[in-house]
Amino acid sequence: MCKLVILLININKFYLSKTFIFSILEYFMLINSITASKIKDSRKEDTISVVVETKDGKFEASAPSGKSKGKNERAAFSPKGVNLTIDFVNALGKKLENNVALSSFHDLEMIEEIIKKYEQQIMKGKAQDFEIIGANGLFALESALLKAIAASHGKELWQYFNEKPSMLPLPLGNIIEGAKHVKQSKKPDFQEFLVLPKTKHFFDAYFINLQGYNIAKKLVYDIDKDYSGALSDENAFAVSLDNEAVLRLLSEVRNEVQVKFALPLELGIDIAASSFYNLGNYIYKNKETKLTKEQQISFIVDLIEKFKLAYVEDPLHEEDFNGFSMLMKKINNRKLKCMITGDDLICTNLERLKKAVKEKCINALIVKPNQQGSLIETKKVVDFAQENGIRCVISHRSGETHDNTIAHLAVGWSIPIIKTGILGKERFAKLHELVRIERKIHENKKN
Numbered sequence: 001m002c003k004l005v006i007l008l009i010n011i012n013k014f015y016l017s018k019t020f021i022f023s024i025l026e027y028f029m030l031i032n033s034i035t036a037s038k039i040k041d042s043r044k045e046d047t048i049s050v051v052v053e054t055k056d057g058k059f060e061a062s063a064p065s066g067k068s069k070g071k072n073e074r075a076a077f078s079p080k081g082v083n084l085t086i087d088f089v090n091a092l093g094k095k096l097e098n099n100v101a102l103s104s105f106h107d108l109e110m111i112e113e114i115i116k117k118y119e120q121q122i123m124k125g126k127a128q129d130f131e132i133i134g135a136n137g138l139f140a141l142e143s144a145l146l147k148a149i150a151a152s153h154g155k156e157l158w159q160y161f162n163e164k165p166s167m168l169p170l171p172l173g174n175i176i177e178g179a180k181h182v183k184q185s186k187k188p189d190f191q192e193f194l195v196l197p198k199t200k201h202f203f204d205a206y207f208i209n210l211q212g213y214n215i216a217k218k219l220v221y222d223i224d225k226d227y228s229g230a231l232s233d234e235n236a237f238a239v240s241l242d243n244e245a246v247l248r249l250l251s252e253v254r255n256e257v258q259v260k261f262a263l264p265l266e267l268g269i270d271i272a273a274s275s276f277y278n279l280g281n282y283i284y285k286n287k288e289t290k291l292t293k294e295q296q297i298s299f300i301v302d303l304i305e306k307f308k309l310a311y312v313e314d315p316l317h318e319e320d321f322n323g324f325s326m327l328m329k330k331i332n333n334r335k336l337k338c339m340i341t342g343d344d345l346i347c348t349n350l351e352r353l354k355k356a357v358k359e360k361c362i363n364a365l366i367v368k369p370n371q372q373g374s375l376i377e378t379k380k381v382v383d384f385a386q387e388n389g390i391r392c393v394i395s396h397r398s399g400e401t402h403d404n405t406i407a408h409l410a411v412g413w414s415i416p417i418i419k420t421g422i423l424g425k426e427r428f429a430k431l432h433e434l435v436r437i438e439r440k441i442h443e444n445k446k447n
Contacts, residue, residue, distance in 0.1 A: 028101040029054050029152035034093025034141070036086045041065055041399035042426045043233055046082045048137050049401070050089060052144040056151040061143030061405055063136035063370050064397035064426075067233060068180045068191060068272050070318055070344035072352060073371045077134035085137040092118060092133075092141075102149050105160070108142050108376050130373055138373030143405040146375060157405070158437055161412030168202040168438050169410040171431060172268065172311070172393060173209040173422040175216045175253070176239055176246050177232035179275050181398055184230060186240040189284050191272035193236075193246050195253070196311060196417070198264040202438045206431055208263055213422050216253045223249055233398040235423040242286040243269075247307045268311025271300070274318045274344050293323055301330045304338045311339045313366065318344035324361035339364035339391060347371045350380050357388045364391040367415065369406065382413050395419040400426035404433040411437055 033053040041047045041064055049062040065076055078084040092115065102111075112130075115138070119127040130138050150160035158165070173195055178188030197208040220227050220237050223245070230238040239246065250267050257265045273296070276283050282291045291299060293316070300315045316323040328340055343366035346352045356362050365385045369378045385392050392415045394406050400421075407430040410418045418434070421427035 028103050029056070029149055030098065030101045031093075031096050031145075031148075033097050034089065034144075036089035036093070036137070036140070038082060038086055039401065041401050042424060043067070043399040045399055047399070047401060048077075048082060048086055048089070048140050050137075050140040050144045052141075052148045054148045054152065056148065059144050059147040059151065060403075061140045061147065062401040062403045063140040064401055064403070065136065065370075065399035066368070066397040067399065068275060068344075070274075070347040070371065072318070072344075072347040072349055074130060074135040074373055076136040076370070078132045078137075082136075084132065085134050088119075088122075088132045089137050089141055102145065103152070105146065105149065105379075106376070107149070108145065108374075111142070111145065112138075112374060112376065133373070135370050135373030139370040139375070140403075142373075142375045143369075143403070147405075156437075157408035158411035161409075162414060164444075165411050165414065165441065167414070167416065168434060168441075169394070169415055169418040170196060170198070170202070170205050171209055171422075171434075172196045172417050172419040173213070174232075174234055174236045174270070174419075175213055175250065175422065176220070176241075177234060177236040178238075178243075178246075179272050181232045181234060181236075182230075182238040184238060184240070186226065187238065187286070188241060188243050188246050189276050189286050190243050190246075190269050191275065192234075192270035192313075193250055194268035194270065194311060194419075195250065196266040196268060197257075198266060202434050204263070206435060208257060208261060208265060209422050211261065212253050212257050212265060215256050216249065219249050219252055234396075234400075234421040235427070236421070243284075244303075247303070247309075251307060266310035267307060268309060268313070268339070269303075270313040270343070271315045272344070273314055273316050277317045293320070297323060297327050297330060300327060301334065301336070304331060304336050305334065309338055311341060311364070313341040314343050314345065315340065316345075321345070321355060321359050321361050324356070325359050328360055328363070339393075341366055341393060343368070343395075346381075348378055348381050350377065350384060353381055353384055353390075357384075357390065362390060364393060366419070367392050367394045368397065369394075369409070370397065378409075379413070382415065386414075391416060393417040393419055396421060396427065396430065400424070400429075402426055402429045404429050406430060407433040407437070410434075 174192040176193040179191040197205040226240040341364040342362040348371040
């Protein structure tokens with residue numbers, strides 16, 4: 001053990017505090033190996049998987065990729081592509097193997113400092129933070145390390161943060177999609193049309209989303225005469241209807257679910273307004289209309305009121321903090337209860353979130369850990385949002401993998417909603433994991 005502590009003090013000439021060293025005497029996780037490799041996501045595009053091996057076993061994590069990306073996201077991979085990111089992680093792994101021990105979540109800060117210094121060494125002092133590893137490489141590496149840290153304490157990842165969670169997240173599922181998530185030319189301008197069951201149990205909510213999907217399938221074939229069976233990147237229906245026609249269809253789904261199962265089902269939309277914003281106007285191709293900023297705000301408020309929407313994501317351009325504030329004021333004046341949610345506006349970035357809170361832009365926030373890559377930074381965003389009454393929604397990406405990290409973080413960090421999609425093996429990896437966690441929590445309470 002003494003040799004280990006001396007090794008830790010001297011590795012890469014980093015100074016480690018006495019508090020950190022003594023904590024390792026009680027709990028420590030020595031990294032035996034780190035291996036990065038290339039895999040395919042659900043869109044058959046290249047991404048990264050990382051396996052960390054310790055005395056407790058092998059721990060794997062992988063990173064998804066978004067189709068619709070905010071311009072303030074960190075680049076997913078090195079400027080030279082995924083292969084260089086993978087090479088970098090493998091080279092970094094060789095430096096860390098049998099040299100670094102971790103004992104807590106916050107020790108990931110030490111890993112991040114090592115990565116920054118190593119990148120500066122490679123690029124002779126000219127690297128931006130995490131430029132070579134990229135957000136996806138950093139997320140996959142830190143997620144695998146965090147799973148290993150939890151195991152070193154004899155816990156699953158969710159348990160490491162929250163031994164007795166008071167709730168599980170409710171699943172926000174997309175049933176119909178348009179915009180960048182759909183390939184066909186005739187499609188809704190909004191990106192996602194969503195449902196959110198209101199129930200105390202995750203399994204019930206998961207079941208309700210599946211039933212809503214099946215009801216919607218029948219209605220899609222009845223209403224959209226041009227529908228040929230096409231699905232989006234996230235296995236939602238790729239219809240040719242306009243935005244309001246889709247919302248009328250989902251209103252029918254909501255009514256039928258509430259009659260059949262006596263459970264409330266709320267509706268939502270991800271507008272992804274930046275995708276059809278141009279030179280100060282919002283260009284609606286499906287109905288060949290153009291709206292100014294003020295008209296867009298009025299249009300969204302009217303949709304919220306008309307269709308009783310509980311959730312609206314990215315209703316305005318990603319740099320329009322003022323527009324978001326105007327929208328919030330209007331819905332508050334009309335006493336409408338709706339989550340005005342920032343995704344592209346924030347990009348899981350703490351400084352942008354602080355600005356949004358100061359300017360009263362949002363009351364809800366999308367959390368996508370791979371937008372920045374750092375789980376340390378992601379946790380700071382979640383903490384700041386929760387401290388300021390901003391509701392968090394942890395989210396998948398359109399190009400997904402079998403990784404279930406976000407399901408564990410949702411439970412461990414007490415995030416009330418998880419956006420996962422409804423169908424597909426990569427979506428089920430998160431949903432079924434939450435079903436399992438809920439069952440385990442229930443069994444623990446019985447014992």
